[in-house]
Amino acid sequence: MQVQTHVDINSEWGIVAARQAGRKLAREIGFGSVDQARITTAISELARNIYLYANQGQIKIEEVSAGGKQGMKIIASDEGPGIKDLRRVMEDGFTTSGGLGAGLPGVKRLMDDFSIESEVEQGTVITAVKWLR
Amino acid sequence: MEDMKVSMYQLYKDMLTSYLEDKSEHALYHAQQFSKQMMEQDMSPEETVSMHLSVFQDIADDLPEEVTDSFDLLLEVMIGYGLAYREHQSLRDRQQELESELNVAAHMQRTLLPNKKIEIDALDFGVVSVPAGKMSGDYYHYDIDDRGNFAVAVADVIGKGVPAAMSMSMIKYAMDTLTDKQMQPSVVLESLNRVVERNIDDDMFITMMYGVYHPDDHYFYFSSAGHEPGFFYTAKDDTFVSLEAKGLVLGVSPKVRYEEQKLKLDPGDFVVFLSDGVTESRVNGEFIEREQIVDMIRERLHMDSQEIVNEIYEQLEKAQEFQLRDDFTLMILRRKV
Known part of the structure; x- marks a missing residue:
């Protein structure tokens, strides 16, 4: 049974709890300190987005393995307002210039795999994976 | 790795x-x-x-x-x-x-400008056109029609960069659709005005000066659509006068009439067309006076037209520390004999 953790995000405490859980799992899987910090930053950004734009949602982290590789998956989901223009939020310089931190392009860079699904008025699900090298 | x-x-x-x-x-x-x-x-x-x-x-x-x-x-x-x-x-x-x-895009734009050699014995022609950025909002044109008349034009899109450049290419295509019979300056501007009025935003304007030289009788006809006045030099009196004709800028109103003027060119006489990038050159932070441009031309009367425009461009470029603020176009058409 692979490890799975859910953290509800509805306050800044939730963000810290998600970071903590993420870092712990990353360490257990065997990520080095730089990758641990990257994964944690990615979780942090995703959780903050939930908190800021959807008020509440969930971060799920789990260990994954595929093709002999081991890794860690983050799934951030909310039932918030959704994102109208995905291409725009994935553009460099769009969110960061507004002072919103790394933004989604940053999360994508920190992780190896990244996918996003969003429906206006329905919510957003972002999945990101980091593989152990 | x-x-x-x-x-x-x-x-x-x-x-x-x-x-x-x-x-x-x-x-x-x-x-x-x-x-x-x-x-x-x-x-x-x-x-x-x-x-x-x-x-x-x-x-x-x-x-x-x-x-x-x-x-x-x-x-x-x-x-x-x-x-x-x-x-x-x-x-x-x-x-x-x-x-x-x-x-x-800039390369494509340059291909819209004429580049053929003018072979009319009576004429000495020179033009220089340099964009402030990569793309130009200035347009110039010269061509010889079936009857051997020589047409010249300078247009200036109000604005710079890509939007100005796109409007400029419209002028070029609109001019290509004109037939030789329509090469009368007031008629050319009237029909271009209709095209521009229909095709560009209300907040964009184009100014233009269009002239035709008839080598048979040496008359030069011209009209202006709110364009920066050029100059007319008479060799006999050694004087420069402003080349002006009444007419509204292109694109404001669908039906505009353009006044047409004519001048007789004697040997040594010439006309100068320019864009406001020339007169709005700034030297030591101040706009240069039209008088200064006249002086610069006067110092070079012995040169041929192309040398004159080249040297004036180089001098003004240097005086502005190689930073053009606006697209720069300067054209001289002189009757030699």
Whole structure:
């Protein structure tokens, strides 16, 4: 049974709890300190987005393995307002210039795999994976 | 990749060891050079911090726990810098892409301008046109029609850069649809005005001066659509007068009539067409006077038209420290014999 953790995000405490859980799992899987910090930053950004734009949602982290590789998956989901223009939020310089931190392009860079699904008025699900090298 | 990291690690370790031994400037110089290598190999700030800690742990015994722990904090902070660095790299790539797209567009735009040699014995013709940026909002035209008449035009789109350049190409295509019979200046401007009025935004305007020289009787006919007045030089009196004709800028109103003027060109007489990039050149922060342009031409009356316009451009470019504020077009048409 692979490890799975859910953290509800509805306050800044939730963000810290998600970071903590993420870092712990990353360490257990065997990520080095730089990758641990990257994964944690990615979780942090995703959780903050939930908190800021959807008020509440969930971060799920789990260990994954595929093709002999081991890794860690983050799934951030909310039932918030959704994102109208995905291409725009994935553009460099769009969110960061507004002072919103790394933004989604940053999360994508920190992780190896990244996918996003969003429906206006329905919510957003972002999945990101980091593989152990 | 991993091999490279190992060798970077070793290099960094040697460097740090040597520095800790003698604290020399030489070792620091090495580190500065090494940072270029790290960037070339895409090493991020957070990896650098992490490498520093590992190397340090390697060469220093009994590091206090606080020192090691403090690196957790530094690493976290550096992740943000690392992201900013990567974003910068990707924006720089994007900028290069845009730049090369713009170069292609600028090249296409240049092909819209005429480049054939004028072979009319009685005429000495010269033109220089330089955009302030990559793309130009100025347009010039010259052509010989079936009857051997020589048409010249300078147009200036109010505005600069890409939007101005796109409007400029419209003028070119509209002119291509004119037939020789329509090469009468007032008629040309009337029909261009209709095209422009229908096709561009209300907040864009184009000014234009159009003239036709008839080599048979040496009359020069011209009309202006709110364009910067040119000059007319008479050799006999050695005087310059403003070349003006009444007419509204293109694109404001669908039905506009343009006044048409005519001049007789005697040998040595010439007309000058220009865009406001010439008269709005700034020397020492002040607009130059039209009188100064006249003086610059007057000093060069012995040269041929192309040399005159080239030299005036070079002089004004230099006086503005090679920073053009507006697209610059200057054209001279002189009757030789």
